[in-house]
Amino acid sequence: MKILVLHGSSREEGNTEQLTNLALQGIPHTSIRLREKEIRPIHDQRHDADGFAPVADDYDEVIEAVMAHDFIIFSTPIYWYGMSGYMKNFVDRWSQSLRDKRYSFKESMGQKRAYVITTGGDQPRLKGLPLIQQFQYVLSFVGTTYDGYLIGEGNKPGDILGDKRAIEDAKLLNEWLKSQQ
Amino acid sequence: MKILVLHGSSREEGNTEQLTNLALQGIPHTSIRLREKEIRPIHDQRHDADGFAPVADDYDEVIEAVMAHDFIIFSTPIYWYGMSGYMKNFVDRWSQSLRDKRYSFKESMGQKRAYVITTGGDQPRLKGLPLIQQFQYVLSFVGTTYDGYLIGEGNKPGDILGDKRAIEDAKLLNEWLKSQQ
Amino acid sequence: MKILVLHGSSREEGNTEQLTNLALQGIPHTSIRLREKEIRPIHDQRHDADGFAPVADDYDEVIEAVMAHDFIIFSTPIYWYGMSGYMKNFVDRWSQSLRDKRYSFKESMGQKRAYVITTGGDQPRLKGLPLIQQFQYVLSFVGTTYDGYLIGEGNKPGDILGDKRAIEDAKLLNEWLKSQQ
Amino acid sequence: MKILVLHGSSREEGNTEQLTNLALQGIPHTSIRLREKEIRPIHDQRHDADGFAPVADDYDEVIEAVMAHDFIIFSTPIYWYGMSGYMKNFVDRWSQSLRDKRYSFKESMGQKRAYVITTGGDQPRLKGLPLIQQFQYVLSFVGTTYDGYLIGEGNKPGDILGDKRAIEDAKLLNEWLKSQQ
Numbered sequence: 001m002k003i004l005v006l007h008g009s010s011r012e013e014g015n016t017e018q019l020t021n022l023a024l025q026g027i028p029h030t031s032i033r034l035r036e037k038e039i040r041p042i043h044d045q046r047h048d049a050d051g052f053a054p055v056a057d058d059y060d061e062v063i064e065a066v067m068a069h070d071f072i073i074f075s076t077p078i079y080w081y082g083m084s085g086y087m088k089n090f091v092d093r094w095s096q097s098l099r100d101k102r103y104s105f106k107e108s109m110g111q112k113r114a115y116v117i118t119t120g121g122d123q124p125r126l127k128g129l130p131l132i133q134q135f136q137y138v139l140s141f142v143g144t145t146y147d148g149y150l151i152g153e154g155n156k157p158g159d160i161l162g163d164k165r166a167i168e169d170a171k172l173l174n175e176w177l178k179s180q181q
Numbered sequence: 182m183k184i185l186v187l188h189g190s191s192r193e194e195g196n197t198e199q200l201t202n203l204a205l206q207g208i209p210h211t212s213i214r215l216r217e218k219e220i221r222p223i224h225d226q227r228h229d230a231d232g233f234a235p236v237a238d239d240y241d242e243v244i245e246a247v248m249a250h251d252f253i254i255f256s257t258p259i260y261w262y263g264m265s266g267y268m269k270n271f272v273d274r275w276s277q278s279l280r281d282k283r284y285s286f287k288e289s290m291g292q293k294r295a296y297v298i299t300t301g302g303d304q305p306r307l308k309g310l311p312l313i314q315q316f317q318y319v320l321s322f323v324g325t326t327y328d329g330y331l332i333g334e335g336n337k338p339g340d341i342l343g344d345k346r347a348i349e350d351a352k353l354l355n356e357w358l359k360s361q362q
Numbered sequence: 363m364k365i366l367v368l369h370g371s372s373r374e375e376g377n378t379e380q381l382t383n384l385a386l387q388g389i390p391h392t393s394i395r396l397r398e399k400e401i402r403p404i405h406d407q408r409h410d411a412d413g414f415a416p417v418a419d420d421y422d423e424v425i426e427a428v429m430a431h432d433f434i435i436f437s438t439p440i441y442w443y444g445m446s447g448y449m450k451n452f453v454d455r456w457s458q459s460l461r462d463k464r465y466s467f468k469e470s471m472g473q474k475r476a477y478v479i480t481t482g483g484d485q486p487r488l489k490g491l492p493l494i495q496q497f498q499y500v501l502s503f504v505g506t507t508y509d510g511y512l513i514g515e516g517n518k519p520g521d522i523l524g525d526k527r528a529i530e531d532a533k534l535l536n537e538w539l540k541s542q543q
Numbered sequence: 544m545k546i547l548v549l550h551g552s553s554r555e556e557g558n559t560e561q562l563t564n565l566a567l568q569g570i571p572h573t574s575i576r577l578r579e580k581e582i583r584p585i586h587d588q589r590h591d592a593d594g595f596a597p598v599a600d601d602y603d604e605v606i607e608a609v610m611a612h613d614f615i616i617f618s619t620p621i622y623w624y625g626m627s628g629y630m631k632n633f634v635d636r637w638s639q640s641l642r643d644k645r646y647s648f649k650e651s652m653g654q655k656r657a658y659v660i661t662t663g664g665d666q667p668r669l670k671g672l673p674l675i676q677q678f679q680y681v682l683s684f685v686g687t688t689y690d691g692y693l694i695g696e697g698n699k700p701g702d703i704l705g706d707k708r709a710i711e712d713a714k715l716l717n718e719w720l721k722s723q724q
Contacts, residue, residue: 496674
């Protein structure tokens with residue numbers, strides 16, 4: 001099972017990345033930091049006569065990495081009770097891939113599995129739930145299996161290490177991912 | 182009551198804009214299309230020694246418009262069961278304004294009211310609910326009164342005119358906005 | 363299209379019933395007030411050797427009415443941010459019907475359509491959303507088409523008449539139901 | 544800290560009770576099985592001239608137990624994507640206690656803390672979220688601190704022991720409860 005982690009955080013060594021790294025300790029995987037890529041917000045041309053015009057940015061490179069893996073981990077901090085703008089810009093562009101003749105996007109996504117890892121500072125296990133539900137609809141739309149999610153609490157860098165439950169959940173996820181290899 | 186509309190759509194004359202325009206017919210307001218602005222995703226520097234570095238883009242101009250109005254309408258299509266990346270990039274940057282000494286951001290936002298107008302193609306009145314709930318947390322965090330929301334159904338340009346309920350809701354919103362002037 | 367209304371309210375002439383009656387004005391339908399029936403909470407015997415024991419109450423009568431209609435309107439006030447206990451007791455008992463050899467419960471429900479009408483006093487259009495989402499899962503589990511929902515605001519008897527939007531929505535629902543006859 | 548567990552399950556030795564018992568191992572607490580009490584659905588008389596008429600059932604006994612404890616654990620299986628009818632009937636009756644002169648209900652509840660433990664068979668960590676959100680509104684209305692929730696997966700009796708994550712979460716909750724004594 002080839003694992004890809006998409007990091008949506010905007011800072012180095014944030015809590016979400018730390019938690020995700022714990023979950024992946026000792027597990028081979030590819031890792032992409034969306035903040036290091038240039039991905040433009042979508043220009044919705046679904047209904048234009050010529051469809052979507054190509055965009056000269058890094059989106060293709062990232063979506064090709066998605067296509068080439070079996071298990072996608074969406075690792076995003078909770079920014080304003082949703083996924084980060086970096087990640088949202090990326091997901092919005094899927095509308096383009098849905099119509100891209102180079103892929104059978106939905107068919108490919110339908111064979112993949114996914115997991116969401118997120119952290120936040122303001123009651124994330126309650127106020128992060130709209131984000132969890134949004135991913136439910138997103139993944140269901142493309143047919144990807146939603147294997148679960150992990151929510152941690154943290155604000156300042158390193159806080160996450162004090163969230164015992166998140167740490168424990170990350171360990172169990174680590175074991176489970178190893179068992180799926 | 183000074184009204185500002187923030188349009189999050191990425192295309193001209195989309196259903197969300199049409200519905201919003203109906204709701205605002207005959208009502209003086211300022212209108213900003215986020216797609217015509219350059220707003221970078223946030224770089225989270227909350228915990229950096231020097232705090233946020235200034236960003237040379239159009240964010241300041243837009244947030245100053247927000248500061249200068251009393252009633253903010255967030256008009257965004259449902260993209261992948263959430264607000265558009267354009268709008269998310271904008272809202273994410275509020276973290277910067279919260280620490281910006283030029284404003285008392287939270288205090289100002291706490292005196293404003295807001296409304297959400299959104300449309301989508303895939304059962305928006307059900308699958309748009311995480312977006313509605315996300316705005317509930319966003320607005321509650323800054324203390325803005327959440328006066329309500331309006332959800333319409335549409336996919337192809339113009340579809341919205343066939344959604345009688347959305348049209349009726351927009352008319353009532355129009356009357357109500359006029360009564361608040 | 364044979365319409366059944368299940369009233370979950372516990373009082374006479376409550377706002378939810380009033381709103382529902384508006385939506386059904388001039389439309390033939392059957393109406394059941396759950397408060398006038400004795401329906402015991404479920405005793406979960408799914409995993410008992412002999413399965414569910416028959417219960418001597420009015421459940422059978424009500425579920426047979428459901429079986430005999432095509433369009434079910436769940437009309438419940440928002441009690442503590444969920445459907446009323448009367449309605450919950452009734453829905454819980456579906457677990458029994460799922461295993462009842464007299465019906466092909468899921469198959470029958472899969473051919474029906476449903477609508478939810480609800481009112482509440484504390485920001486019902488926001489805080490009633492978990493109830494709307496719960497019905498989404500409930501109806502989806504049995505395959506019933508979820509045609510929509512209508513939320514009104516009201517506390518004291520008669521309040522609902524002051525909620526213009528709910529009244530307008532009820533009128534549109536009335537027209538739509540007539541068009542489906 | 545005096546702990547009260549309210550069991551909402553309708554069967555002996557169900558998964559929810561098992562999980563709750565794990566979380567409480569070695570911790571003194573009071574335990575009430577709502578299925579062993581007779582609690583009538585509410586009759587909404589908030590707006591009657593004479594207010595609520597007394598009801599001759601076991602509600603008073605249970606709500607007095609709530610009043611006498613500091614930490615309330617709502618332990619309910621997910622029945623049809625919500626709390627069980629037993630528990631809903633009980634919570635609905637709080638409307639009566641809010642107006643009961645024997646208690647300062649809201650004031651008392653405002654000094655308590657609460658936790659939700661739930662299990663279900665159909666993707667409970669996703670489809671149980673409306674239940675989690677409903678409790679958020681319920682507890683917030685009466686001012687009770689919502690210390691968290693624990694969701695387990697199980698269908699047949701004993702299934703829960705196979706849900707490693709729930710077991711681990713229950714152990715952490717156990718440690719935490721002990722630390723709060």
